[in-house]
Amino acid sequence: MTELEALIEAGPDHLKQVRQEALAKFRAMGWPDAHEESYRFTRLRPFIAEHFETDAPEENEGGSSVSFLDEPITVRFENGRVIYPELPAGVRIQNWTDQNERVGHPIEEKSPFRLLNTALRSSGACLQIEGEPQLPIYLQFSAQGSSRATHPRVMLRLAEGAHAQLIEHFVSTPGKAFTNAVIDIELGANSSLQHILIVQDGAERYHFRDARIHQDTASHYSGTYFHLAGHQARHYLEVNLEGAHAETELNALLLAKGQEQAENQFTVRHIAPSCKSRQQVQSIVDESGHTVFTGKVIVGEDAPKTDAGQSNRNLLLSSTARADAMPQLEIYTDDVACRHGSTTGNLDPEALFYLMARGLSRQEARLMLIAAFAHEIAGRVRLPQLRNWVDDYITNRFGGSV
Amino acid sequence: MIEIKNLRASVQGEAILKGLNLNIQAGEVHCIMGPNGSGKSTLAQVLAGRDTYEITAGSVSFKGQDLLEMAPHERACEGLFLAFQYPHEIPGVSGLQFLRASVNAVRKHRGQEELDAFDMMQQLKKAAAEVNIPFDELKRSVNEGFSGGEKKRNEMLQMALLEPCFVVLDEVDSGLDIDALKVVSDAVNRMRTPDRAFLLITHYQRLLNYIVPDKVHVLVDGRIAKSGGKELALELEDKGYAWVASHAAAE
Numbered sequence: 152m153t154e155l156e157a158l159i160e161a162g163p164d165h166l167k168q169v170r171q172e173a174l175a176k177f178r179a180m181g182w183p184d185a186h187e188e189s190y191r192f193t194r195l196r197p198f199i200a201e202h203f204e205t206d207a208p209e210e211n212e213g214g215s216s217v218s219f220l221d222e223p224i225t226v227r228f229e230n231g232r233v234i235y236p237e238l239p240a241g242v243r244i245q246n247w248t249d250q251n252e253r254v255g256h257p258i259e260e261k262s263p264f265r266l267l268n269t270a271l272r273s274s275g276a277c278l279q280i281e282g283e284p285q286l287p288i289y290l291q292f293s294a295q296g297s298s299r300a301t302h303p304r305v306m307l308r309l310a311e312g313a314h315a316q317l318i319e320h321f322v323s324t325p326g327k328a329f330t331n332a333v334i335d336i337e338l339g340a341n342s343s344l345q346h347i348l349i350v351q352d353g354a355e356r357y358h359f360r361d362a363r364i365h366q367d368t369a370s371h372y373s374g375t376y377f378h379l380a381g382h383q384a385r386h387y388l389e390v391n392l393e394g395a396h397a398e399t400e401l402n403a404l405l406l407a408k409g410q411e412q413a414e415n416q417f418t419v420r421h422i423a424p425s426c427k428s429r430q431q432v433q434s435i436v437d438e439s440g441h442t443v444f445t446g447k448v449i450v451g452e453d454a455p456k457t458d459a460g461q462s463n464r465n466l467l468l469s470s471t472a473r474a475d476a477m478p479q480l481e482i483y484t485d486d487v488a489c490r491h492g493s494t495t496g497n498l499d500p501e502a503l504f505y506l507m508a509r510g511l512s513r514q515e516a517r518l519m520l521i522a523a524f525a526h527e528i529a530g531r532v533r534l535p536q537l538r539n540w541v542d543d544y545i546t547n548r549f550g551g552s553v
Numbered sequence: 554m555i556e557i558k559n560l561r562a563s564v565q566g567e568a569i570l571k572g573l574n575l576n577i578q579a580g581e582v583h584c585i586m587g588p589n590g591s592g593k594s595t596l597a598q599v600l601a602g603r604d605t606y607e608i609t610a611g612s613v614s615f616k617g618q619d620l621l622e623m624a625p626h627e628r629a630c631e632g633l634f635l636a637f638q639y640p641h642e643i644p645g646v647s648g649l650q651f652l653r654a655s656v657n658a659v660r661k662h663r664g665q666e667e668l669d670a671f672d673m674m675q676q677l678k679k680a681a682a683e684v685n686i687p688f689d690e691l692k693r694s695v696n697e698g699f700s701g702g703e704k705k706r707n708e709m710l711q712m713a714l715l716e717p718c719f720v721v722l723d724e725v726d727s728g729l730d731i732d733a734l735k736v737v738s739d740a741v742n743r744m745r746t747p748d749r750a751f752l753l754i755t756h757y758q759r760l761l762n763y764i765v766p767d768k769v770h771v772l773v774d775g776r777i778a779k780s781g782g783k784e785l786a787l788e789l790e791d792k793g794y795a796w797v798a799s800h801a802a803a804e
Contacts, residue, residue: 505641506651507625508601509711510658516626519654523645 158205158271173260174270180263192443192475193385194412198357203300203329205271223289223318228274228303241282241313262387265361268302268333275304280315287316287345287534297326304333309370311339318347318537323381325353332360338370340394346374347532349541352381354409360386368394368423375531376403377541378413379548389418392426392454401430404528406548407440407472414443421454430461433528435521436472437549447479448489455484461491466498466524468517468549514550521549554579554719554750555600555620560611561775562599569595571775572611579718580747584761585754586786587772588794593754594638596772597723600752601635602628615719630662634717636708638724640696648691648707652677656714676714684709684740701728709740720744721752726760738763758790771797 159170182199183190224242226235235244260266278288294301309315321330330352338344352358358381366372378384390399405413419428434442442465450457465474478491498520506516525545532538555577562570569592577583587593599606600613602625613620620628643651656676657667668676681688684706696704705725712720725737741751741764753764761769761783769785770777771794779785779797789797 499641499643501641502643504601504603504625505637505643506655508629508635508637509651509655510626510629510662510715511654512626512658513624515654515658519646519651520643523643526645 155205155271170270170272173266176260177263177266177270180266183263189416189445192412192441193414194383198329198383201298201327201329201357203298203327205273205300205302223287224284225289225291226276226278228276228290228292229294233274233276235276239284239286241280242284242288243279245277245279262361264331264359264387265333268304268331268361271300271302271331272304273300273302275306277306277308279308279310280313281310282312283314287318289318289320292319292321292330292332294323294328294330296324297328300329300331302331302333305335307334307336307344309336309338309342309344311341311367313339313342314344316345316347316534318349320349320351321358322351323353323356325355327355327357328353329357330359332358334360334362336362336364336372338364338366338372338397340368340370342367343371344373345533346372347534347537348374348376349379350377350381350384350386351379351544352384354380354382356381356383358384360384360388362386362388364388364390364399366390366392366394366397366399366426369396370394371397372399373531374399374401374403375528376401376415377528378403378405378415379541379544380406380408381411381413383412385414385416387416389420390428391420391422392428393422395423395425397423398427399429401428401432402528402531403430403432404525405432405434405442405444406436406545407434407442408437408548410439412441412443414445416443416445418447418449419459421448421450421457421459424454425456426454427458428460430463431528432462433464433466433524434474435466435468435525435545435549436474437468439469439471439473441473441475443475443477445477445479446491447481448491450480450482450484450487450489452483455486457484457487457489459487459489463491463493464524464527465493465495466521467495468498468521518546518550522546554581554616555752556614558612558614560596560599560613561609562595562606563609564595564606568609569606569775570599573772573776575770575777577719577750577752579750581768582745582751582753582764582766584766584769584783584786585752585772585777586756586758586769586789589756591772592775593772594723597635597638597721597752597754600628600633600721601625626658627662629715629717630659632716632718634712634715634720636705636712636720636722636725638727640699640704640708642697642699643695644697646695648693648695649677651695652691652711652714655711659715680710680713683713683743685736686710702730702733705729705733705737706740709737712744713740718748719750719752721754723754724756725753726755726757734760734763758786761786773798 185195292303403415407413430446432444436442444463446461448459463476474495476493503516529538529541557575560570560573653673678688686706766783769781771779
């Protein structure tokens with residue numbers, strides 16, 4: 152028995168079978184091949200060559216925490232532990248060991264990263280929300296130590312008519328490490344979720360993420376994602392618009408500097424009629440950084456009156472910076488409005504000169520234009536403190552102090 | 554204030570300025586007129602430090618310093634102000650944010666204390682009112698979606714706030730109706746003091762009815778072909794640029 156099997160053996164009985172199957176399937180499947188289209192740009196080889204230890208999960212416990220927001224409902228994921236405070240009415244958290252969630256049978260799963268997460272989940276929580284909690288729910292994932300792998304897993308369910316704000320914040324210390332996060336979100340009919348993701352990883356961290364969202368009738372999802380730092384990241388996201396008149400809005404900003412690589416791979420499936428989706432993905436790339444955006448929109452045969460839009464803009468700050476964009480549209484019905492556009496370029500030299508002609512140094516002018524570009528995404532965050540924090544972080548990152 | 558000697562500049566290998574000489578003293582208003590392509594806007598851009606132009610010969614002394622050695626922002630901080638012919642639109646940067654950064658950059662360079670939020674607001678409100686810009690417009694992105702007249706008034710607002718000692722106005726009258734022209738010329742006339750100098754660049758004599766120059770120069774093919782008093786502008790209006798060109802050729 153290997154150490155991974157031992158880890159599963161030591162875990163809760165009722166999850167043993169599904170975890171063992173997931174591990175077996177992962178082993179049979181292996182890591183993805185760089186020849187696979189969806190991993191075309193992902194730097195897999197150096198990642199696979201690394202060795203990481205997986206922590207054994209620990210039980211959840213109550214507790215409290217502070218963050219950059221005024222009194223959110225804070226749930227902390229520290230390596231294997233989940234810590235959360237007393238919860239307001241309408242919010243329930245279940246231990247991952249008690250979870251009865253839709254794990255998805257391993258047999259049908261095609262993503263090796265999700266299989267590995269199912270097998271080795273190191274921490275997790277299942278959140279259920281009813282009504283309208285007044286405070287945002289803040290999930291803070293922190294990982295310490297070197298050569299560790301963490302496999303956090305979150306399930307979030309919004310009941311019919313519920314409204315909530317969710318903030319996920321990944322922050323890690325320096326040192327080689329691997330985060331393999333899975334989040335599943337189910338939005339009941341007429342519910343709405345404002346979801347903010349911040350990934351602020353250490354310089355040597357690998358971050359893989361698999362997020363899947365299912366939306367029922369007339370539900371509204373708004374996701375604003377900031378990938379701010381980290382050695383390599385691949386954010387996989389799929390949104391399934393399963394009930395008529397569901398709407399989804401995805402805003403994302405990727406930053407890559409030095410040798411960093413950051414990738415957004417979004418798939419929006421229009422399954423039901425009269426749904427609307429918007430994607431606005433931007434990246435700022437400096438030095439030898441590399442960003443990738445693959446945006447796929449699939450309009451099924453039962454999804455007439457679909458309204459889908461996608462826009463991608465990339466700002467390259469050096470001659471060695473690189474941004475790849477691959478919009479993909481698959482449409483199987485008529486009566487559909489789909490738009491997409493993509494631009495990649497440097498800072499506008501006319502704008503730089505104009506600012507300098509008014510007394511700003513080249514560096515100040517450059518920062519002002521970079522911040523303006525980033526603010527197109529950051530400006531969509533409705534929490535002012537968080538919005539300002541993101542603006543400042545970006546200014547510092549390109550001003551040289553982060 | 555500024556002394557330009559034998560200035561030659563080219564863009565992508567093509568010579569535009571071909572030995573230009575010009576001397577402007579503090580307190581003076583000079584006007585450069587000339588046909589399209591004579592090099593008027595090139596001169597304005599070169600003075601402000603635009604790096605798309607290559608200086609191939611000559612010198613420019615500004616308050617005794619070598620202007621051509623200075624970066625664009627250093628020129629601005631030292632008191633050179635170019636009112637652009639086509640003020641650039643900068644999406645995402647609000648007018649307020651831009652003006653605050655600009656005013657404080659210049660103040661810092663001049664050894665003045667940076668203005669706090671309250672004092673800055675008072676100054677901006679007063680300056681905006683003088684050029685008929687509703688204060689709320691400053692919350693919009695710089696020049697974005699502004700009409701030609703709004704852009705030029707915005708240039709005048711920046712000029713008033715930055716208190717330059719040498720102002721270059723590049724076709725500040727183009728695209729303006731009479732009312733806007735009045736606002737712009739009032740803004741310039743308010744700034745006329747014995748320690749400031751102005752260089753007006755224009756196609757038309759009309760502007761000079763509002764801003765009366767001390768000297769008028771005619772630029773033809775990258776060189777000053779003729780200089781005179783304000784009456785030269787009227788003579789030009791009458792006889793056209795061809796008259797100066799043939800006159801210059803005959804000399």
